[in-house]
Amino acid sequence: MLKIKSIANSLEQWAPPSLALSYDNCGLLVGDPNQTIDKALVTLDVTEAVVQEAIEQQANLIIAHHPVIFKGLRSIRPTTDNQRAVILAIKHDIAIYAIHTNLDRVDDGVNKALADQLNLTNRSILEEASNLYKLITFVPTKDLPAVRNALFAIGAGGIGNYEKASFISSGFGSFQGNSSSSPSIGKAGEFKEVEEEKLEVLLTDTLLPSALNTLNENHPYEEIAYDVLSLQNKNKNHGSGMIGELSEALSSDDFIQYLKKHLGIQLVRHSQPIKNKIKRVAICGGAGFDLLKNAKQKGADAFLTADLKYHDFFEADDSLLLCDIGHYESEHWVIQEIKDFLTRNFANFDLLSTTVNTNPVHYSISIKDGKGKKD
Ligand SMILES: [Zn+2]
Numbered sequence: 001m002l003k004i005k006s007i008a009n010s011l012e013q014w015a016p017p018s019l020a021l022s023y024d025n026c027g028l029l030v031g032d033p034n035q036t037i038d039k040a041l042v043t044l045d046v047t048e049a050v051v052q053e054a055i056e057q058q059a060n061l062i063i064a065h066h067p068v069i070f071k072g073l074r075s076i077r078p079t080t081d082n083q084r085a086v087i088l089a090i091k092h093d094i095a096i097y098a099i100h101t102n103l104d105r106v107d108d109g110v111n112k113a114l115a116d117q118l119n120l121t122n123r124s125i126l127e128e129a130s131n132l133y134k135l136i137t138f139v140p141t142k143d144l145p146a147v148r149n150a151l152f153a154i155g156a157g158g159i160g161n162y163e164k165a166s167f168i169s170s171g172f173g174s175f176q177g178n179s180s181s182s183p184s185i186g187k188a189g190e191f192k193e194v195e196e197e198k199l200e201v202l203l204t205d206t207l208l209p210s211a212l213n214t215l216n217e218n219h220p221y222e223e224i225a226y227d228v229l230s231l232q233n234k235n236k237n238h239g240s241g242m243i244g245e246l247s248e249a250l251s252s253d254d255f256i257q258y259l260k261k262h263l264g265i266q267l268v269r270h271s272q273p274i275k276n277k278i279k280r281v282a283i284c285g286g287a288g289f290d291l292l293k294n295a296k297q298k299g300a301d302a303f304l305t306a307d308l309k310y311h312d313f314f315e316a317d318d319s320l321l322l323c324d325i326g327h328y329e330s331e332h333w334v335i336q337e338i339k340d341f342l343t344r345n346f347a348n349f350d351l352l353s354t355t356v357n358t359n360p361v362h363y364s365i366s367i368k369d370g371k372g373k374k375d
Helices: 006-016 048-057 079-091 109-117 139-155 208-218 252-263 289-297 310-316 328-333 332-345
Strands: 027-030 041-042 061-065 097-100 121-129 132-140 166-176 191-204 225-230 235-250 276-285 302-306 321-324 350-353
Touching: 006 027, 006 041, 006 061, 006 097, 006 328, 006 332, 027 079, 041 048, 041 332, 048 061, 079 097, 079 302, 109 235, 109 276, 109 328, 109 332, 121 276, 121 289, 132 139, 132 208, 139 191, 139 208, 191 208, 208 225, 235 252, 235 289, 252 321, 276 289, 289 302, 302 328, 310 321, 332 350
Parallel strands: 041 061, 041 350, 061 097, 276 302, 302 321
Antiparallel strands: 027 097, 121 235, 132 191, 132 225, 166 191, 235 276
């Protein structure tokens, strides 16, 4: 029988919680990790209607992008939709798991789902997370294969499309333990020189704790000499936003039409059209205005995000088209992405996407000032 913790472990290998932003509240929000799961419902938001759907569908786990408990709950009373959702879930023994900014910050998460809809190619992360470390340790020559293989087994030494990358240099280590020591080579109080290998491997911050545990478990010495260096190198697979290219350059007007067609939306709020054609497109699902500077630095012709304010549009200038496509509209694609991921990893697991449109924003459009265009 499948337990919540198996699903959570799998999701967290995809989008490690350590990637989540500090204000976030992702992970298991309601329920017991040892609870057995019959069926799961995937959604962007947890609303009362979504929990009701889970009850009807007999799904006892809801996997959501947005955390239903976010800023904390001082009481759980049926006064707001999110509180009613939590009450209903608990009453029906339905667990709720959130995979939020951690899924925003992997290269195959929220922004990949949006980039797929827009058919963007030559993709890269818009703002790379600079969380790379180098682990350097000194191992007796005969123990090198065991230590290095153990580190490789947990994913240390990964660089882009390469794994098991390391550097070895040979030398001599020396030590002399005091009377309380019990050295694995020589005796307490004896000065020793040992042929050692200096082993260097690259790590992401998410791997650092398990790499140090692995080193402890596999290195023969009582006191292990090692250095952990924080690097300036960027981690190209983790970070915020994404940038890619359209197959052909489009005018601002044609680009807006392209967005409407590919994203199935009626409304795009955007800055003034630009003279140059649009080829390089930066995106950030959800509220991503802070990444405008990165979009400009990376030569984007357009930046697509959500939750923009009036003054934000003035920052676009005439070299970039800034577009607000709506928060829900930019992110709901990830529902299928989560479903696909779990289907690949748990062949016989019953998964549903919500049929509830949880977008809290409704549109009522009538253009009066002449700035809008009718399709
Ligand atoms: Zn969001």
